[in-house]
Amino acid sequence: MAGAYAIKGIVAVAGDSMLTLEGSTTERAKLLYLAICSETAPLDTQVHMEVGHADGTVAPIGTAVTPAPLDPADIAAKMTSEQTMTTEPTVYGIPLLNVGIYQRSHYQFYPREGSEFVTAATANAVLGSRIITFSAGTPTMSTVMHFQE
Secondary structure (H helix, E strand, O other): OOOEEEEEEEEOOOOOEEEEEEOOOOOOOEEEEEEEEEOOOOOOOEEEEEEEEEOOOOOOEEEEEOOEEOOOOOOOOOOEEEEEEEEOOOOEOOOOEEEEEEOOOOEEEOOOOOOOOEOOOOOOOEEEEEEEEEOOOOOOEEEEEEEEO
């Protein structure tokens, strides 16, 4: 049985990725769950956020995030993840998920079985979540992803 893992990332800059999940030539990851919320004092701010594939021409560079197994008996994840990007993935394609949320609320996404977002089995294949715009201020937003290898 394949393992399931959780990762979390944060961002406070519009246009930056919150969290990336990076595939490899031998592994693919399937998104099982996604949650987005604010970690700062609430303002009257609208947040536009997307999840999508990046083309993988340039691998993202950021702070490594160690995936935590949902079952503590599982082995370490083979996939890598990053937050707080210093180099963004090259190009995000058509969004797989495009949502606007109010900063005082949170958003959860559970893909229907068989319709999960999956990373490509290529080097530097990226599935990422990013903030597109804030209507006001610079709230710190976070996202949690559960994925299966």
